[in-house]
Amino acid sequence: MNDDISRVAALAEPVRRQLYRVVSQARGWVSREQAAQETGLPAHVAKFHLDRLAKAGLLEIEYRRLSGRSGPGAGRPSKLYRRTATEVAVTIPPRQYDLLSRILANAVVEARDSGTPTDAVALDVARREGTAEGERTDPSEERTPAGLCRRLADVGFEPETTPTGIDLSNCPFHAVAQQQTELVCGINLAYVQGLIEAMPCPSAHARLSPHPEKCCVTVDISESTAG
Numbered sequence: 707m708n709d710d711i712s713r714v715a716a717l718a719e720p721v722r723r724q725l726y727r728v729v730s731q732a733r734g735w736v737s738r739e740q741a742a743q744e745t746g747l748p749a750h751v752a753k754f755h756l757d758r759l760a761k762a763g764l765l766e767i768e769y770r771r772l773s774g775r776s777g778p779g780a781g782r783p784s785k786l787y788r789r790t791a792t793e794v795a796v797t798i799p800p801r802q803y804d805l806l807s808r809i810l811a812n813a814v815v816e817a818r819d820s821g822t823p824t825d826a827v828a829l830d831v832a833r834r835e836g837t838a839e840g841e842r843t844d845p846s847e848e849r850t851p852a853g854l855c856r857r858l859a860d861v862g863f864e865p866e867t868t869p870t871g872i873d874l875s876n877c878p879f880h881a882v883a884q885q886q887t888e889l890v891c892g893i894n895l896a897y898v899q900g901l902i903e904a905m906p907c908p909s910a911h912a913r914l915s916p917h918p919e920k921c922c923v924t925v926d927i928s929e930s931t932a933g
Contacts, residue, residue, distance in 0.1 A: 710795060712763075714794060715762075717759075721747065722759055726764060728745060735768060735788050736786060736787050737784045737786055738787070741756060756787050759787075764789070764792065765787045766787070768785075768788070769785055771783050771784065800861075800876060801862065801878055801880060802861060805835065805861075806878075806882060809831045809835055809897075813825075828892075830896070833897065834900060835897055836904070837904040838900075839860075839861065839897075839900075840905045840906075849905045849907055851867070851871075851909060853907070854905060855867065863877075863921055865925075872927065873924055874920060876921060890922075891914060894921060894922055895912055895913070899912045908928075909927050909928045912926075913925075913926065
């Protein structure tokens with residue numbers, strides 16, 4: 707999320723936005739001279755902003771001699787730019803519709819192959835996705851309610867600690883949840899359960915607790931093991 711915000715901020719500057727559009731629309735690599743010619747900018751100005759876009763992760767760089775020659779007298783390689791494959795999306799509050807799409811797409815395929823109802827498969831896929839997220843936890847990171855909060859925040863649940871556990875203030879799949887509440891709430895629950903189990907955080911237990919202004923899932927923390 708923070709990286710995406712930085713990339714969007716890099717495009718807030720009109721000159722950078724113009725250069726990014728020129729490079730994005732090109733079929734191949736673009737030199738600073740080509741970009742400068744397309745935009746009417748001085749070459750040194752184009753280079754400055756192109757390098758800023760590259761630093762933000764929006765462009766990649768390659769050095770190559772455009773003449774195709776090599777060896778003495780071939781000249782210095784040119785610095786070339788091309789749009790990266792990085793996708794940038796910023797939503798406030800945080801949403802994870804790409805995650806939901808992946809869960810549902812995989813569920814459709816698995817249900818078709820197995821003959822199992824799609825909604826049941828979706829819960830299993832969501833749990834596996836949560837497990838994969840939990841397994842990405844750094845071994846040195848504390849596997850406690852505080853560590854769990856950080857992982858939930860990374861996904862966009864906006865966790866808030868309470869005297870009895872963790873409230874999830876934001877649903878990452880909000881718009882779809884408004885139309886398919888039962889299915890999406892089940893997916894949320896399965897995802898969080900998978901995350902908890904994979905970390906692991908034995909003091910935590912996820913359950914459904916519908917709320918009109920929050921995620922439908924809450925996490926209870928056992929007093930005996932909360933630590």
